[in-house]
Amino acid sequence: MYKFRAPICIWIFILYSLQAVGQGDKWTGTWHMDYTPTGSSKTISMEWQISEPSNKMLYPALLKIDYGSFSGSYEVLLCKKNDHELGIGRNKYPLSETPFKIGAWMLYLNGTLDFKPNGISIERMWINSFELYMQGFYHDDEIYGMMKDYLRELLSKKPILLKKKDNIPWKSPDTNRMIHPEGDTIYFGVYDKVTVYDSIIPVFIRDEDVDDKDTVTFTHNGKTLLNQQYVSPGGSLFQVKLDTGMNILGFFADNFGRLPPNTGSFRIKTDSVDAIYDFHDKSNYYSTFLVAQVYRKPKPQQPLPTVDNRVTERRNNLLDQITVNTGDVELELWDDAAEDGDSISIRLNDKFIVSGFPVLKRRQKLSVTLKPGENRMILLADNLGSIPPNTAVMKITAGKIRKYVRIKTDLKQNNLLVINYTP
Incomplete structure (x- = not known):
């Protein structure tokens, strides 16, 4: 007999595991209560169908109330306050109410659903308003007066304790608009x-x-x-x-x-x-x-500056340091000696303005935009030309400021120009 015990234990374990998995979220499923008012031969049935949670907090739900010829269905949003309380949304949006309306009295259910060992109870936040208490009571046919009174009494005063009927989550195309209201006209508190x-x-x-x-x-x-x-x-x-x-x-x-x-x-x-x-x-x-x-939404990460060995391995000799009051700067570059095939690259604040730029006898213009504060411009020799070193003249124009610097670079050293922009 002993040899059959292990498989039986395994099957019992599997069944309990499947049951635990099936239960899921403790709030999700159908909760039901029947209440027979004193003096009435009919029973009021209240049922909450609660969906699976969104973002661990939001539970769209469907509330149904039936009493004799009356039937009402309402969409309501629940929000997790803590492990044992769900806030009940203000709006109980009526999908259907017949043959009369009780939607105004749904405000009495504002409060929380409290999880208890024997079910979930509605803990109201009492609203002391005679206007609300009487709202809609004398509308419709007077034959519904007694039914309205019993329903109003349940919604406003009577203890409500709901028992779990099943673990099936409420599913509806409306759940998405209840928790993501962008562009929708019905407001559920989100x-x-x-x-x-x-x-x-x-x-x-x-x-x-x-x-x-x-x-x-x-x-x-x-x-x-x-x-x-x-x-x-x-x-x-x-x-x-x-x-x-x-x-x-x-x-x-x-x-x-x-x-x-x-x-x-x-x-x-x-x-x-x-x-x-x-x-x-x-x-x-x-x-x-x-x-x-x-x-x-995290800010887009700035791309890392391109690493250029000519910057890291060569010395950077400071040409000059100037201060300007405009961010728009014009550069003019030319070879004031023999045109011998020199070319340079210009790097501003870790970004190349030009690369492999030929240095000619003819003046060539470049426009750059500075950032406020310190701007570091590095001039790098791409080659030595036919007559070393690599030489040129650069004119800097920033508003009324004119500045000339002589560039002299080779394969071991760069030139550095620091421009301080003070807006």
């Missing part, structure tokens, strides 16, 4: 992508209204940088080290303070971006979270 070149960005957070004890949490690619941080009108500054590529910055309202709603904001300001993300904005009133997409 701002359009901005591109920066900095590896570290400053983030300034503040309260856009009065000091009423608002607190916020700030995350970067799933990592918590600030946890329940108090925000004041004076504000505070901190830095975020970006990853190369996409960075998802999550800004969560922990509470609505003493004067609802939360009016915290954060600002990113770099050489290429100046963006503000603000709970005080009308489209974000009573929001649980805001999301910034910051794409870090």
Whole structure:
């Protein structure tokens, strides 16, 4: 009998491994709850279908509510606040609602989905608004009044605990526009992508209204940088080290303070971006979270200067050092002795202006552009001509400045001209 135990153990191990792999992300899948209101013969069914996460933080989801003849389907974005909480997006976009609308009361579900041993619960951020409570109640046929009251009671007050039904992720063509809203008119709490070149960005957070004890949490690619941080009108500054590529910055309202709603904001300001993300904005009133997409694009690397042995192995003799107040310089070059086949190369700030340039009796002109500060011009002999050494005269014209230098180079030494440009 013993010889069969090892294969059985292996099969058990494989089955458990496959089950663990199949489970995937703990939030992903279908979560369900049934609730029968007191005095009602019908059951309200609530179901959340949650997709796989994007950037370890964003979970597009489909919320379904059914009660008697009522049926509603809503798209909603969830955002990871920490390992046991997902923020619930403000917008529950209705795909369908029949025979009446309850979309306004979806605002009561603002808050978090909290992961618990026995399921996930909705922890609301209470909105005390009579106007919201009554909104839409008397629309449509009065026969729906009791159904509306029961639905409103569930959305606004009753405990909601959902049990996991399966691990199948929600899939829809709409998930991409929910997390990448560029060019789309439906807003789920994610701002359009901005591109920066900095590896570290400053983030300034503040309260856009009065000091009423608002607190916020700030995350970067799933990592918590600030946890329940108090925000004041004076504000505070901190830095975020970006990853190369996409960075998802999550800004969560922990509470609505003493004067609802939360009016915290954060600002990113770099050489290429100046963006503000603000709970005080009308489209974000009573929001649980805001999301910034910051794409870090590294600056193109400058090509390394071409190594020329004539520069590294020869001496560089200083001809002169001049100061100019214009970056546009004209060079004139000619041989004031016998034309004997000399040719030179001219290198400015590690880049060749010309190479193998023949030195003639006739004057030849070249135009160069200087950078602010020190500019190093090296003149190198390509050959010695028929009458060594390699000689020439060069005239430098920069605005009103005229300067003549005599070039004398060979295969052991170069000439160096330093031009300081002061704008």
